[in-house]
Amino acid sequence: MENKMAKGIFLTSLKERVGKTTLALGIILNLQQQGKKAGYFKPIGTPKAPFSNKADPDVGFLQSCSEVPKSPYNVLSPVSIPDCYYVDLVNENKKEQFLKNIENAYQDVANEFDYVIIEGAPSLKKFIRIGLDDVSIAERIGINKVVYIETESSDKGIDNLFFTNKYLEYRNIKMKGILFNKIDQEYFARIKELKEDHILRYDIPIIGIIGKVLELMSPRVDEIQAAIGGNLLNESTFSELGKRVENYLIGAMGPQEAAKYLRKVKNVAFITGGDRSDLALVALNEKVSCLILTGYIEPDTSVITKATQQNIPILLSPSDTYTTLRNIERIRPSIKKGEIDLISKMVNEKIDWDLLLG
Numbered sequence: 309m310e311n312k313m314a315k316g317i318f319l320t321s322l323k324e325r326v327g328k329t330t331l332a333l334g335i336i337l338n339l340q341q342q343g344k345k346a347g348y349f350k351p352i353g354t355p356k357a358p359f360s361n362k363a364d365p366d367v368g369f370l371q372s373c374s375e376v377p378k379s380p381y382n383v384l385s386p387v388s389i390p391d392c393y394y395v396d397l398v399n400e401n402k403k404e405q406f407l408k409n410i411e412n413a414y415q416d417v418a419n420e421f422d423y424v425i426i427e428g429a430p431s432l433k434k435f436i437r438i439g440l441d442d443v444s445i446a447e448r449i450g451i452n453k454v455v456y457i458e459t460e461s462s463d464k465g466i467d468n469l470f471f472t473n474k475y476l477e478y479r480n481i482k483m484k485g486i487l488f489n490k491i492d493q494e495y496f497a498r499i500k501e502l503k504e505d506h507i508l509r510y511d512i513p514i515i516g517i518i519g520k521v522l523e524l525m526s527p528r529v530d531e532i533q534a535a536i537g538g539n540l541l542n543e544s545t546f547s548e549l550g551k552r553v554e555n556y557l558i559g560a561m562g563p564q565e566a567a568k569y570l571r572k573v574k575n576v577a578f579i580t581g582g583d584r585s586d587l588a589l590v591a592l593n594e595k596v597s598c599l600i601l602t603g604y605i606e607p608d609t610s611v612i613t614k615a616t617q618q619n620i621p622i623l624l625s626p627s628d629t630y631t632t633l634r635n636i637e638r639i640r641p642s643i644k645k646g647e648i649d650l651i652s653k654m655v656n657e658k659i660d661w662d663l664l665l666g
Contacts, residue, residue: 314418318454320428320442322468326457327489329366332425334655336376339423347377347421351410351445352429353385373648386413398438406440407448414449443479453484455515461492466506473512485513485663490520516659526552527641529598529621535635538623542612545621553577553597558629559587570594579629582607592618602629
């Protein structure tokens with residue numbers, strides 16, 4: 309008896325970092341809770357660095373979740389392409405070989421499950437020059453509808469939606485629907501205003517609207533430390549490195565003004581020069597999540613003493629303030645196993661399952 313092929317749900321986006329991996333996990337967990345066999349597939353993985361091993365951290369994360377089936381890595385993600393210089397790395401012969409690898413691996417996955425959640429490239433434009441973009445891959449594996457994910461909390465998101473829809477029509481692929489993700493709560497009402505005349509009117513279903521969840525979007529102190537190459541000055545605060553940082557404030561003002569701003573935010577990383585002990589002490593008074601001192605300048609002993617007493621980590625950055633902040637902005641926050649239930653609940657409550665699975 310011939311195996312029935314799984315239904316593929318292809319997640320794609322115009323922009324990068326829209327939360328495809330998190331959404332894929334949430335969808336898989338909920339399908340499993342519904343008694344369905346659900347698998348994961350990422351056609352092209354991106355290693356962390358050009359000369360690292362070929363493992364994609366997103367695939368590794370999905371594999372690390374005990375609820376997600378343990379398929380071999382080369383089946384979950386059959387092709388690995390580094391983030392830079394890939395235009396020169398892939399010629400016509402290699403492109404065809406990669407597409408064959410993807411097609412064969414997808415067949416293996418699709419024969420095992422009822423549903424396969426396919427995580428597209430970081431953006432719809434990625435790999436288009438070498439013919440390995442999301443649309444080319446969708447066509448190759450027999451997917452004719454994709455789920456579009458949008459994170460813009462402004463009317464720019466509607467422009468993105470229509471640009472993407474027109475592009476997909478040009479490539480003879482349909483948009484299964486739009487899934488708004490990481491949306492500011494104040495923009496929810498605006499989406500409802502736009503729904504009838506600017507979305508549904510053009511036959512684009514809204515699969516779900518998911519708000520920002522700071523617990524999942526914010527990096528931890530240890531992730532900041534790794535990103536900036538910083539030293540922990542007060543090692544007794546090691547236990548606090550797992551805390552989330554939701555806001556950043558650069559100390560380029562007077563102490564009184566700094567205190568005023570710090571009282572308006574919470575879970576903040578305060579960034580200032582190591583020679584600004586006055587600002588550092590003000591930040592410590594306001595119980596910041598961590599203190600980041602730039603320029604590799606160690607602070608006054610009073611700063612270290614107070615931070616240690618309050619169990620607040622001090623990270624010494626070797627870079628200037630601008631470079632330090634840029635490095636922090638590149639962080640992709642990880643998700644711990646303890647947060648998986650939050651992802652499952654969030655996706656379950658906000659997605660129209662009939663639209664997604666139909």
